[in-house]
Amino acid sequence: MPSIQNKLLFWLVLCIVLASTCSGIISYKKSFTATTKLFDYLLQEVATSLPAHLDTKTIYQRDSLNKHIVVQIWNRNQHLIYTSNPEWKLPRYSQQGFQTISAFGAHWRIYTENRRSNYIQVAYQTAVVNELATELAIQAILPFVLIIPLALVLVGLIIHRGLRPFRSTAQALAERTPDQLEALSTQQLPKELVIITQAINELLARLANALNAQRAFVADAAHELRSPLTALKLQLQLTERIQQEPQRSQALAKLHERLNRAIHLVEQMLVLARQESNLEPASFHLNSINQLVLQAVQSQQALAQQKQINLSAQTSPFDIQILMNVHSMEILLRNLLENALKHTPAKGIVIVSVREEAEVVVLRVMDSGCGIEAEERNHVFRRFYRIQHNQQGGTGLGLAIVKSIADQHQASINLLDSPLAQGLLVEVSIPKNINKF
Amino acid sequence: MRLLLIEDDLMIGESLEASLQHAQYAVDWVRDGHQALLALEHDLYDLILLDLGLPRLPGIDVLKHYRQHQGEAAVLILTARDTPSERVKGLDTGADDYLVKPFDLDELLARIRALLRRKAGRTQPQLAGNGLRLDPARHQAFYQNQLIHFSVREFSLLQVLLEKPGQVVSRETLEGKLYSWQDEIESNTVEVYIHLLRKKLGKDFIKNVRGVGYKIEENA
Numbered sequence: 001m002p003s004i005q006n007k008l009l010f011w012l013v014l015c016i017v018l019a020s021t022c023s024g025i026i027s028y029k030k031s032f033t034a035t036t037k038l039f040d041y042l043l044q045e046v047a048t049s050l051p052a053h054l055d056t057k058t059i060y061q062r063d064s065l066n067k068h069i070v071v072q073i074w075n076r077n078q079h080l081i082y083t084s085n086p087e088w089k090l091p092r093y094s095q096q097g098f099q100t101i102s103a104f105g106a107h108w109r110i111y112t113e114n115r116r117s118n119y120i121q122v123a124y125q126t127a128v129v130n131e132l133a134t135e136l137a138i139q140a141i142l143p144f145v146l147i148i149p150l151a152l153v154l155v156g157l158i159i160h161r162g163l164r165p166f167r168s169t170a171q172a173l174a175e176r177t178p179d180q181l182e183a184l185s186t187q188q189l190p191k192e193l194v195i196i197t198q199a200i201n202e203l204l205a206r207l208a209n210a211l212n213a214q215r216a217f218v219a220d221a222a223h224e225l226r227s228p229l230t231a232l233k234l235q236l237q238l239t240e241r242i243q244q245e246p247q248r249s250q251a252l253a254k255l256h257e258r259l260n261r262a263i264h265l266v267e268q269m270l271v272l273a274r275q276e277s278n279l280e281p282a283s284f285h286l287n288s289i290n291q292l293v294l295q296a297v298q299s300q301q302a303l304a305q306q307k308q309i310n311l312s313a314q315t316s317p318f319d320i321q322i323l324m325n326v327h328s329m330e331i332l333l334r335n336l337l338e339n340a341l342k343h344t345p346a347k348g349i350v351i352v353s354v355r356e357e358a359e360v361v362v363l364r365v366m367d368s369g370c371g372i373e374a375e376e377r378n379h380v381f382r383r384f385y386r387i388q389h390n391q392q393g394g395t396g397l398g399l400a401i402v403k404s405i406a407d408q409h410q411a412s413i414n415l416l417d418s419p420l421a422q423g424l425l426v427e428v429s430i431p432k433n434i435n436k437f
Numbered sequence: 438m439r440l441l442l443i444e445d446d447l448m449i450g451e452s453l454e455a456s457l458q459h460a461q462y463a464v465d466w467v468r469d470g471h472q473a474l475l476a477l478e479h480d481l482y483d484l485i486l487l488d489l490g491l492p493r494l495p496g497i498d499v500l501k502h503y504r505q506h507q508g509e510a511a512v513l514i515l516t517a518r519d520t521p522s523e524r525v526k527g528l529d530t531g532a533d534d535y536l537v538k539p540f541d542l543d544e545l546l547a548r549i550r551a552l553l554r555r556k557a558g559r560t561q562p563q564l565a566g567n568g569l570r571l572d573p574a575r576h577q578a579f580y581q582n583q584l585i586h587f588s589v590r591e592f593s594l595l596q597v598l599l600e601k602p603g604q605v606v607s608r609e610t611l612e613g614k615l616y617s618w619q620d621e622i623e624s625n626t627v628e629v630y631i632h633l634l635r636k637k638l639g640k641d642f643i644k645n646v647r648g649v650g651y652k653i654e655e656n657a
Binding site for chain 1: 446448449451452453455456459490517518519537538539540541542543
């Protein structure tokens with residue numbers, strides 16, 4: 001894109017040139033008509049003021065001052081008795097009055113009068129009028145031509161001044177850093193720029209929010225990564241110090257526990273990071289929700305049996321196919337099932353059910369565990385949030401991952417009281433038709 | 438020496454408690470800010486290990502409250518937050534030292550010893566009195582330059598008495614420094630250990646001030 005300044009200047013100059021051209025043409029035409037009229041009048045005057053009794057048989061000649069004007073007189077015998085300019089021997093035109101003719105390669109305006117049997121013919125070359133008209137036209141154009149450089153300078157100055165807020169805004173923007181994203185001032189800005197500045201300010205605010213969230217995440221992640229590593233290092237050093245069995249074996253077992261926790265945290269963080277770095281739509285396919293649920297329940301069966309928990313699935317009577325990212329949905333179900341099994345005491349119950357509704361498919365995971373207090377239900381989807389007095393020591397990422405996957409599928413999640421004891425009921429409503437990706 | 442461990446992370450707490458017990462400290466472990474305030478009501482700790490990110494009440498508020506109520510114990514902050522501003526805030530609120538997770542167990546134990554030493558007004562890492570020299574870092578004891586073996590409790594008892602040689606320490610204080618909540622204290626255990634120590638160090642090494650407590654003379 002060419003600069004606004006150059007564009008404006010180009011069009012301005014073009015306008016001036018067009019206006020001056022029009023003005024020149026009009027001025028030329030008007031002066032031409034006016035001068036022709038004036039000259040016609042003069043021709044007539046000259047013809048009239050000539051003495052009528054000229055009666056010579058010889059040609060009386062004299063050199064005219066103006067070579068473009070010819071005065072000729074013929075006697076009744078059609079003998080040329082006078083010419084003011086012998087160079088131009090114009091023929092006698094019988095038609096009386098004004099006419100324009102061509103002779104000697106030029107245009108002439110002539111006036112012929114028949115007076116007392118003499119013919120008087122006065123003529124001039126129209127080139128004279130042309131010259132005069134051109135001169136007048138040029139005079140009409142001249143102010144415009146003079147105005148062009150002045151206009152260029154003036155407009156340049158005005159635009160330069162007018163664009164100053166753009167430059168100051170650009171500079172203010174250039175001074176913004178990730179640490180300083182405060183809004184740009186809209187004071188003393190032209191109206192046109194206020195709109196852009198406001199839009200930029202909104203963008204800056206969103207960017208600051210995103211950066212703050214990112215910083216908070218990094219700070220949290222640093223804290224959360226250090227905790228399992230601290231436990232791991234402490235346990236390792238403690239184990240080194242213990243010589244006797246069986247304390248040493250016990251310490252080693254705890255060392256494994258802490259190592260597994262660190263590994264689990266890293267895995268969960270990776271899952272969340274992958275989940276949040278938007279997946280491409282190509283990874284969405286039609287898949288059977290019943291099959292998904294059955295597979296998830298099967299893979300958790302061993303863990304359930306370990307705690308003697310009755311884990312069962314209630315699938316839909318019809319096979320429902322939903323557009324989903326299978327891998328993500330597997331993670332969602334696995335996290336919900338792991339949570340349910342973890343918080344359900346031995347010999348408890350965990351049920352996964354699928355129900356089809358008009359617009360959505362509802363996935364339910366209910367357990368007979370300890371549940372989540374109502375006031376905590378809003379917080380549990382936050383990264384690294386752990387339920388108060390939770391003795392299970394999770395990563396605090398499981399439900400954040402679930403939420404992220406649900407968002408990806410435009411599904412809503414509800415945490416409700418489970419019909420089984422005081423446990424939790426997690427309800428995930430997945431739309432059958434996902435609108436857009 | 439009795440320590441209070443304030444740590445909400447189950448695994449860190451478990452490993453720390455075991456490590457500190459292994460280093461012969463009596464340890465009480467609480468997992469949130471409110472429990473910490475309750476435990477600190479009776480000022481019987483020599484040192485407090487404080488995690489800052491606690492549920493219910495932040496560690497920094499526990500510290501503020503403790504110092505405002507004239508808590509005298511040394512406070513060592515253990516935290517994963519490592520920005521200089523947070524260190525400054527912790528130290529300015531009244532902490533004596535600051536250790537960032539993950540830390541080295543040896544370093545933690547050395548810092549605990551240094552803090553305990555400073556709190557007792559000593560600069561020497563070893564305790565000495567009445568011909569007995571204790572090296573808490575190595576857990577070794579020398580009596581008249583002879584290496585003597587003491588059990589964990591015996592060593593701890595001697596350590597408490599040697600912190601302030603010549604001063605009488607009550608039986609209750611000795612009990613408080615020797616046992617954590619989970620230890621079962623029998624009514625005459627302090628007397629049992631005094632008896633064992635006297636057997637090893639001679640009848641007059643630990644003096645009994647009737648009705649008040651016990652003391653070790655600075656120099657015999």
